[in-house]
Amino acid sequence: MMHRNRHRPLFSSPHRPKPPQKKWRILHFLRTGLRRTCTALGAAVLFSIVMGMFYSSMLLRDFGEPAVLPDEMVLYLPLKTGLAEHENSAGRYAFKDDTLTLRDVTNALDRAAGDPRVRGFVAKLAGGELELTHVEELREAIARFRESGKFAYIYAASYDTLGQYYFASAFEQIWLQPMGVVSIPGVQVEIPYARAVLDKIGVQPQIFARKEYKNLFESATETEMSTASREMMTALVGDLGKSIIDGVTVSREMKPGEFQGLVNKALFTSDEALDAGLIDRLDYADGFNAEIKQMVKGDPENDDDLFATVSAYVDDGIARNLIASAGHKPRVALIYAVGQISQYDESGSDLAAADTLVANINEAVDDEQTNVIVLRIDSPGGDPTASETIRRAVVRAKEKGKKIVVSMGGSAASGGYWIATDADYIFAAPTTFTGSIGVTGGKFSLKEMWAKIGVNWDGVRWGDNAGLWSFNQPYTPSEAARMEALMDHVYNAFVERVANGRHMTPEQADKIAGGRVWTGAQAKENGLVDELGSLDRALDYAATLAGATDRHGINVIVMPRVRTPFEKLIELLAMQVSMGNYFHANKDVFMKVSAALRDVTSFEPGWGIAGK
Numbered sequence: 038m039m040h041r042n043r044h045r046p047l048f049s050s051p052h053r054p055k056p057p058q059k060k061w062r063i064l065h066f067l068r069t070g071l072r073r074t075c076t077a078l079g080a081a082v083l084f085s086i087v088m089g090m091f092y093s094s095m096l097l098r099d100f101g102e103p104a105v106l107p108d109e110m111v112l113y114l115p116l117k118t119g120l121a122e123h124e125n126s127a128g129r130y131a132f133k134d135d136t137l138t139l140r141d142v143t144n145a146l147d148r149a150a151g152d153p154r155v156r157g158f159v160a161k162l163a164g165g166e167l168e169l170t171h172v173e174e175l176r177e178a179i180a181r182f183r184e185s186g187k188f189a190y191i192y193a194a195s196y197d198t199l200g201q202y203y204f205a206s207a208f209e210q211i212w213l214q215p216m217g218v219v220s221i222p223g224v225q226v227e228i229p230y231a232r233a234v235l236d237k238i239g240v241q242p243q244i245f246a247r248k249e250y251k252n253l254f255e256s257a258t259e260t261e262m263s264t265a266s267r268e269m270m271t272a273l274v275g276d277l278g279k280s281i282i283d284g285v286t287v288s289r290e291m292k293p294g295e296f297q298g299l300v301n302k303a304l305f306t307s308d309e310a311l312d313a314g315l316i317d318r319l320d321y322a323d324g325f326n327a328e329i330k331q332m333v334k335g336d337p338e339n340d341d342d343l344f345a346t347v348s349a350y351v352d353d354g355i356a357r358n359l360i361a362s363a364g365h366k367p368r369v370a371l372i373y374a375v376g377q378i379s380q381y382d383e384s385g386s387d388l389a390a391a392d393t394l395v396a397n398i399n400e401a402v403d404d405e406q407t408n409v410i411v412l413r414i415d416s417p418g419g420d421p422t423a424s425e426t427i428r429r430a431v432v433r434a435k436e437k438g439k440k441i442v443v444s445m446g447g448s449a450a451s452g453g454y455w456i457a458t459d460a461d462y463i464f465a466a467p468t469t470f471t472g473s474i475g476v477t478g479g480k481f482s483l484k485e486m487w488a489k490i491g492v493n494w495d496g497v498r499w500g501d502n503a504g505l506w507s508f509n510q511p512y513t514p515s516e517a518a519r520m521e522a523l524m525d526h527v528y529n530a531f532v533e534r535v536a537n538g539r540h541m542t543p544e545q546a547d548k549i550a551g552g553r554v555w556t557g558a559q560a561k562e563n564g565l566v567d568e569l570g571s572l573d574r575a576l577d578y579a580a581t582l583a584g585a586t587d588r589h590g591i592n593v594i595v596m597p598r599v600r601t602p603f604e605k606l607i608e609l610l611a612m613q614v615s616m617g618n619y620f621h622a623n624k625d626v627f628m629k630v631s632a633a634l635r636d637v638t639s640f641e642p643g644w645g646i647a648g649k
Contacts, residue, residue: 106345106353111329112149112158113344114142118165122415122446123373123388124599139171141351143178143573147589148354150185156333158182159344160208161322162193166200168447169277170466170557174571176207176284183209188332192325199223199300202315203281206288210317212325219310222303224274224281232260239485243512244477245520247528251475251552269553273470276556280467289314367583369576370401370410372596378419378452380426388597389416391423394456395430397596402434407594409440409579412460413572418451421476421527427456428534435459440582444575445469445566450554451476454565455531458538464575465557465566472565474535475552476527479520482511539564 120139149155158179167175183189191208193201195217202221205211213219235242235257244254249265262270278300285296291314299305299313310316320328327337334341375388382390401410412431418424431441443449443457445465450473457463465471487494487509494509505516512520528550536546541564549555549563560566568574576588585591 106154106349107342108154109156109333109343110154110345111333111343112145112155112347112350114158114160114347115163116160116165116167117163119167120171122375122413123595123597125388125597137348137351139174140572142347143174143571145347145350145354146178146182147573149350150182150187155187155345157188157190157329159189159325159329160191162191162196162201162205166198167204169200169203169468170445170447172200172204173280173284173466173468174573175204176288177571177573179207190325190329192322193217196220199281203285206285211315212318212320213307213310213316214321215307215319217307219305219307219315220303221300221305221315223300224278226270226274228256228262230256230260230262232258235481239483239487239489241482241485241511242479243482243517244479245517245524246477246552247475247524248551250554251473251477253477254479257481272559273554273556276558277468280556280558366590366592367409367580367585368404368407368592368594369579369583370397370404370407370594370596371576372397372401372410372412374412374414374416374427374453374456375446376416378416378423378427378456380420380423389419391420391426393597394427398427398430398434401594401596402437402439404594408438409442409583410434411442411444411572411575411579412457413444413446413575414449414453414457415446416450416453416456417448417470418453418455418473421452421455421531424452424455425530428459431456431459435461440579442575442579442582444570444572445471445557446572455534458534460538462568462578463566464568464570464572464578465560466571467556467558467569469557469560470554471557471560472549472553472555472563474531474546474550476524476531477552478524480506480508480512483508484510535565 120137120142122139124136124138146158149158179189188210189208190210190212191205192212193205194214196202196205196211196213196219199221202219232242242254242257244258246252246254249263250269252263252266252269255263255266282296282300285291286293289296299315305313305315307316307319311319318325318328330339330343331337333343372394373388374394378389378391379387380391382393387393398410401407435441441460441462443460443463445453445457445463446469448470449457449465450470454471454474484494498504502513502516502519504510504513505519532543532546532550535541535550536543539546545564549565555563555565557566557569561569568578570578573588576591576593580586580588580591583591
């Protein structure tokens with residue numbers, strides 16, 4: 038025996054005959070399935086732990102000890118991206134160093150104007166684009182800061198857009214890198230019209246709208262811009278251009294019509310921009326820094342800490358406010374409605390979900406110390422049912438004796454205007470997009486497309502209009518009639534609410550409705566808003582309603598509450614752990630997909646697409 042096996046590898050096993058195959062090996066399948074399941078869950082848990090450790094380390098790094106600010110400093114704003122309306126709206130991964138809200142910056146500038154430690158304010162553009170309404174609010178805050186006698190300078194390698202230059206024009210001096218450019222080509226709107234392509238591939242858009250200006254789906258239903266859309270877009274672009282020209286002309290002390298001529302030229306080299314008075318200095322970033330040090334310290338090579346970021350200054354202000362809490366000031370609730378309006382908050386951070394907003398409004402109503410609510414809206418619209426739910430909460434708040442002030446951000450259109458209609462007073466920026474009092478909806482029928490590729494859908498139905506939401510067939514006359522009835526119902530209800538809230542007749546409201554989008558300035562002329570002004574101006578007005586002089590005399594309670602660093606960490610960890618739960622919760626789906634892949638010859642396509 039030993040002689041026969043002496044050439045075998047050391048760890049080999051003697052040959053054993055295979056047992057006869059069994060038709061059913063249930064224990065084997067169970068054991069294999071359990072092992073694979075445990076392996077998948079273990080991998081998910083391990084991944085969760087690793088990702089949790091990574092995000093924890095990132096969180097602890099970002100939320101270390103607060104910076105100690107120097108006794109003499111220049112406030113510094115590096116702009117790589119835009120600003121958020123509310124910290125929670127900046128996204129799941131937005132930690133402190135990454136997130137600045139518009140109100141953070143405007144509050145910091147107002148505080149810095151009276152802070153003897155702050156000598157000036159500088160900003161550096163490093164890409165990105167600010168919302169036009171945010172630019173207007175920042176320009177107001179910069180103007181207030183400059184009124185204190187302190188300097189405000191801005192630097193950029195290039196000013197690539199008209200919006201960037203509009204922001205820069207609010208500063209006392211505009212600096213540009215010697216090889217940079219100033220690009221101010223005006224405002225242009227380009228829309229692709231894909232109806233011809235859809236016809237070629239057999240997709241039939243079936244869209245209903247109330248009324249002629251409600252052009253949300255026009256790029257799919259038409260081959261070119263309609264007369265109504267061209268009229269509306271021309272008016273919008275012209276009004277935006279007028280706001281920018283008026284602002285730059287005043288800020289740069291130009292003659293009437295001078296900036297329009299520069300816009301018509303569009304593109305300037307650095308030397309041309311300097312000669313045209315668009316900028317004040319040509320130099321590099323190190324020269325810019327040396328100039329600021331010379332102004333403040335008298336030495337361009339000074340090594341003292343001088344620049345304090347707005348983020349650090351905001352943190353310092355929060356700490357000081359916590360120490361010197363003004364508990365006896367009147368309270369004003371500032372509630373944010375940001376994003377697409379929906380009925381339910383499924384993400385945990387949706388700032389335009391009806392259930393979230395209604396809960397916030399009700400909480401402010403139940404607070405006996407809060408008599409005024411400022412609703413900050415930055416939403417293009419959404420679900421009419423959800424919009425009505427929010428509007429009803431506003432009405433109930435008024436019935437409980439609360440005053441409602443609306444401040445409109447970049448947009449408060451369609452459903453965004455619906456929820457504003459019953460406010461006591463409405464503020465909008467001149468460049469806010471608002472109105473769009475109308476409704477649109479429908480579907481895209483794929484019947485012809487399926488026929489082109491040889492797919493025939495067949496089935497059974499119960500109910501005359503059972504195919505209402507099916508994409509595989511066009512509307513029947515009966516189904517189309519129901520859609521028309523729905524459009525009429527929503528539009529008439531919208532106009533009725535506008536008429537009641539804005540103290541108009543239904544005929545007056547319908548005349549300025551029609552689905553048309555207006556700028557804030559146009560909306561003011563048409564009676565859709567009461568006053569042009571920023572969020573700060575709305576808070577000043579709310580303060581007077583609460584019995585204070587201005588916003589500095591009130592406690593502003595921001596809602597929804599900003600998530601704490603610990604809550605952000607827990608949310609991240611929960612997201613990672615949920616990946617492990619996903620395997621378990623969807624095991625049946627995985628098994629079905631796996632079976633289909635193993636036996637692809639018996640796979641019969643039978644999945645339909647149906648939905649609103």
